[in-house]
Amino acid sequence: MTTVAAKPATMAQALQRAMRDAMAEDPTVHVLGEDVGALGGVFRITDGLAKEFGEDRCTDTPLAEAGILGTAVGMAMYGLRPVVEMQFDAFAYPAFEQLISHVSRMRNRTAGSMGMPLVVRVPYGGGIGGVEHHSDSSEAYYMATPGLHVVTPATVEDAYGLLRAAIASDDPVVFLEPKRLYWSKAEWSPDAPTEVAPIGKAVVRRPGRSATLITYGPSVPVCLEAAEAATAEGWDLEVVDLRSLVPFDDETVCASVRRTGRAVVVHESTGFGGPGGEIAARVTERCFHHLEAPVLRVAGFDIPYPPPMLEKHHLPGVDRVLDAVARLQWEAES
Amino acid sequence: MTVQELPGAGAAAYRPTPPPAWRPRTDPAPLLPDPEPYRVLGTDAPLDRALMLRLYAELIRGRRYNAQATALTKQGRLAVYPSSTGQEACEVAAALVLQEQDWLFPSYRDTLAAVARGLDPVQALTLLRGDWHTGYDPHEHRIAPLCTPLATQLPHAVGLAHAARLKGDDVVALAMVGDGGTSEGDFHEALNFAAVWQAPVVFLVQNNGFAISVPLAKQTAAPSLAHKAVGYGMPGRLVDGNDAAAVHEVLADAVARARRGGGPTLIEAVTYRIEAHTNADDATRYRVDAEVEAWRDHDPIQLLEAELTSRGFLDDSAKEAAAEAAETMAAALRERMNADAELDPMDLFAHVYAEKTAQLREQEAQLRAELAAHQDEDEGER
Ligand SMILES: Cc1ncc(C[n+]2csc(CCOP(=O)(O)OP(=O)(O)O)c2C)c(N)n1
Numbered sequence: 153m154t155t156v157a158a159k160p161a162t163m164a165q166a167l168q169r170a171m172r173d174a175m176a177e178d179p180t181v182h183v184l185g186e187d188v189g190a191l192g193g194v195f196r197i198t199d200g201l202a203k204e205f206g207e208d209r210c211t212d213t214p215l216a217e218a219g220i221l222g223t224a225v226g227m228a229m230y231g232l233r234p235v236v237e238m239q240f241d242a243f244a245y246p247a248f249e250q251l252i253s254h255v256s257r258m259r260n261r262t263a264g265s266m267g268m269p270l271v272v273r274v275p276y277g278g279g280i281g282g283v284e285h286h287s288d289s290s291e292a293y294y295m296a297t298p299g300l301h302v303v304t305p306a307t308v309e310d311a312y313g314l315l316r317a318a319i320a321s322d323d324p325v326v327f328l329e330p331k332r333l334y335w336s337k338a339e340w341s342p343d344a345p346t347e348v349a350p351i352g353k354a355v356v357r358r359p360g361r362s363a364t365l366i367t368y369g370p371s372v373p374v375c376l377e378a379a380e381a382a383t384a385e386g387w388d389l390e391v392v393d394l395r396s397l398v399p400f401d402d403e404t405v406c407a408s409v410r411r412t413g414r415a416v417v418v419h420e421s422t423g424f425g426g427p428g429g430e431i432a433a434r435v436t437e438r439c440f441h442h443l444e445a446p447v448l449r450v451a452g453f454d455i456p457y458p459p460p461m462l463e464k465h466h467l468p469g470v471d472r473v474l475d476a477v478a479r480l481q482w483e484a485e486s
Numbered sequence: 487m488t489v490q491e492l493p494g495a496g497a498a499a500y501r502p503t504p505p506p507a508w509r510p511r512t513d514p515a516p517l518l519p520d521p522e523p524y525r526v527l528g529t530d531a532p533l534d535r536a537l538m539l540r541l542y543a544e545l546i547r548g549r550r551y552n553a554q555a556t557a558l559t560k561q562g563r564l565a566v567y568p569s570s571t572g573q574e575a576c577e578v579a580a581a582l583v584l585q586e587q588d589w590l591f592p593s594y595r596d597t598l599a600a601v602a603r604g605l606d607p608v609q610a611l612t613l614l615r616g617d618w619h620t621g622y623d624p625h626e627h628r629i630a631p632l633c634t635p636l637a638t639q640l641p642h643a644v645g646l647a648h649a650a651r652l653k654g655d656d657v658v659a660l661a662m663v664g665d666g667g668t669s670e671g672d673f674h675e676a677l678n679f680a681a682v683w684q685a686p687v688v689f690l691v692q693n694n695g696f697a698i699s700v701p702l703a704k705q706t707a708a709p710s711l712a713h714k715a716v717g718y719g720m721p722g723r724l725v726d727g728n729d730a731a732a733v734h735e736v737l738a739d740a741v742a743r744a745r746r747g748g749g750p751t752l753i754e755a756v757t758y759r760i761e762a763h764t765n766a767d768d769a770t771r772y773r774v775d776a777e778v779e780a781w782r783d784h785d786p787i788q789l790l791e792a793e794l795t796s797r798g799f800l801d802d803s804a805k806e807a808a809a810e811a812a813e814t815m816a817a818a819l820r821e822r823m824n825a826d827a828e829l830d831p832m833d834l835f836a837h838v839y840a841e842k843t844a845q846l847r848e849q850e851a852q853l854r855a856e857l858a859a860h861q862d863e864d865e866g867e868r
C-alpha cells in the first residue's frame with residue numbers, strides 16, 4: 153500500500169474517500185440517491201463513485217425520498233449495505249415514514265433476526281446562505297426515534313472515521329453532515345492509520361478547567377473560537393465534541409463536567425424540544441453535586457429556519473456562547 | 487362511461503362491482519395523450535392575432551426577466567436563481583389561461599409564471615434574494631407560495647380546488663411541477679385525489695429533460711409523463727412546450743374543462759432547460775453543449791416570431807415595442823434589486839404564530855438586547 157503524505161483535505165473529500173474505501177473493501181456497499189452519479193451529488197460527496205464502481209453500485213434514483221429509503225430497506229433485507237444520500241436536510245422528510253416505521257424498528261420487530269445495516273447521509277444545518285428548506289437542523293427528530301444511531305462529524309478526520317464506522321455498523325445510522333464544514337480543511341492522510349472513531353464516543357477537543365462547552369457538528373468550530381476568545385476574560389473552557397448523539401457518551405461528558413463544574417450546551421437546532429434539553433437533563437441527573445450553576449443552552453431560536461439574509465441573527469455564534477458562559481454564576485467563586 | 491361524464495364526485499359510480507362482472511370504470515381510450523407532442527405553430531391552424539401578440543410580448547418580457555435575474559445572481563443580488571430560460575412559453579401560458587379568481591401553484595422555477603400573472607417581480611424574487619421566504623400575500627394574486635419541496639404543492643392545489651367547488655365558487659387551480667417532481671409520492675397522491683374528487687385542477691408538468699443532473703430516462707419508464715394520467719382516470723395531454731400557441735390552447739382547454747365540472751387534466755409540456763439547474767450547478771458534468779444548441783434551434787420565441795412574421799401579424803414596430811417594454815421592466819427590476827433589501831431582524835419572531843408565545847417573546851427580547859449592545863459597542867469604537 154502506498155502511503156499518501158498528509159496534505160490539506162476537505163471534509164467533503166474525506167467523506168468521499170470513506171465511501172470509496174468501503175465500496176472497494178465490501179461489494180455489498182451500495183450508494184443511492186438523487187444526483188449521486190455523474191454529478192457526484194450536489195455537494196460532490198459521491199464524486200467519481202459511479203465511474204469507479206459502476207451505476208449499479210452508485211445509483212441515480214428517481215426523485216422520491218420515500219422510495220429511496222424504502223428500496224434501501226429491501227436491499228438491506230437481502231444482504232446489501234445501502235448508503236443513502238438525502239440531498240438536503242428538509243428533503244429527507246418524505247422518507248420519514250420509512251425511517252420511523254421500518255428502518256428504526258426492524259430489528260426490534262423481528263426479535264433481533266433482521267437488522268438494518270444502512271446509512272442515511274443527511275447534509276444538515278445552516279450558515280451557507282441557503283434559501284428556504286435548505287438549512288434545517290433536524291437532529292432532534294432522529295434522536296427521538298429509538299433504533300437509530302445519530303452521528304455527526306466536526307473534523308475532516310472524523311468525517312472519514314465516523315462514516316466508515318457507520319457503514320460498518322449493523323444498525324441503521326443517520327449520518328448528519330454539517331454542510332458548512334464540507335469545505336473545511338485539515339492536514340489529513342487517508343492512508344495513515346486513521347483511528348476509526350467508534351460510534352458512541354465523544355472527544356475532548358480542547359481541555360480546560362473553568363467550564364465545559366458540550367457541542368457537536370457545525371457548532372464545534374464556534375465553541376473552539378469562543379474558548380480562545382474566553383481566555384481574555386480569564387476563562388479556560390473545555391470543549392467536548394459529542395460526535396455521536398445516539399448512543400450518547402454520558403461518561404466523557406460527565407467526566408468533563410465533574411472536572412469543570414459548569415456546562416453550556418451549544419447547537420444550531422432549536423432550543424425547545426432540541427437536543428440540548430436531553431443533554432442538560434442527563435448532565436444534571438448525573439453531576440448535580442458537582443455543578444456550580446445550572447446547565448445552560450445556546451441554541452437556534454424556536455423559529456422556522458430564517459432566510460439567508462437573516463440567518464446570522466439566528467445562528468449561535470461566539471458572542472452568544474460567551475454571554476452564556478458569563479451567566480454561569482461566577483460570583484460564587486469570588 | 488368516461489370520467490368526463492361523471493356527475494362530479496358521484497359516489498355510486500365508484501362502487502366496485504363484484505367479479506365476474508368486472509369492467510373498466512373508465513374507458514382509457516379518450517384519456518390517452520397524442521402519440522406526438524401537440525403543435526400549432528407551423529401548421530395552418532387559425533391563430534387569434536391579439537392573443538398571439540400578447541403571448542409574443544410576454545415571451546420577450548419573460549426572456550428578459552430571466553436574463554436580468556441571472557445577471558443579478560452573478561452580481562450577488564440573488565442567493566440563487568433557477569432560470570426558466572427556454573421554458574417561457576409554458577410559464578407565460580400558464581399565467582394567461584387563468585382568470586382573476588383562479589389560483590396558480592408554482593414551483594421554485596416558476597417565478598416568471600407568477601410575474602406574468604401580475605405579481606411584482608421584486609416580490610416574486612424575495613425567496614431567491616433571501617430577504618424572506620414568500621415575498622407576497624398569496625391571496626392578493628391568488629398565487630400560492632413558490633414551492634421548493636418537490637411536488638408538495640400539488641395536493642394543496644387539489645385541496646383548494648376541491649374546497650372552492652364545495653363552496654360553489656368558480657375557481658380552477660393550476661399546479662406546476664417538473665419532470666423530476668412526478669416521481670415523488672405527493673404527485674401520485676395529488677393526481678389520485680384530484681381524479682376521485684373530480685377537482686377542478688390542471689397539472690402542468692414541464693418536462694425540461696432534467697432534474698438537476700438526472701435525465702428523464704432515469705426518472706420514468708412510462709411512454710410519456712402524460713400517460714400517467716390514464717392510470718388515475720383523467721386525460722393526459724402531450725404538448726410541445728416551446729410552441730406557445732399549442733401550450734396556451736391545451737392549457738386553456740383543460741382549464742375550461744375543469745371550470746365546467748369536467749375534472750382534472752394532466753399536461754406534459756415537452757421543453758428544455760437551457761441554463762444549468764441554477765447558477766450553483768455545473769451542467770457540463772452531465773450533458774453536452776450540442777444538445778443545448780439543438781434546443782436553441784427550437785426556441786419558443788423564435789418559433790412564435792417566425793410564425794407571426796410569416797402570417798403578417800408581427801411587424802418591426804410591434805417587435806420594437808415588445809423589446810422596449812422588456813427593457814423598461816428589466817431596468818426597473820435592476821434598479822430596485824440593486825438597493826439593499828430592508829431587513830428587520832425582529833421579523834424572525836413576528837410570524838411564527840398568530841400570537842407570539844411567551845418563549846418567543848423572551849427570545850425576541852434577547853436578540854433586541856444583543857443588537858442594542860452591539861450598537862453601543864460600535865458607537866463606543868467611533
Ligand atoms: C422533496 C425534494 N427532494 C429534493 C429536492 C432537491 N431538488 C431541488 S430541484 C430538484 C430537481 C427537480 O427537477 P424537476 O422536477 O425536473 O424540476 P426542474 O428543476 O427541472 O424545473 C431537486 C432534486 C427538493 N427540492 N425537494
Ligand SMILES: [Mg+2]
Pocket residue numbers: 664665666692693694695696697698
Ligand atoms: Mg426538470
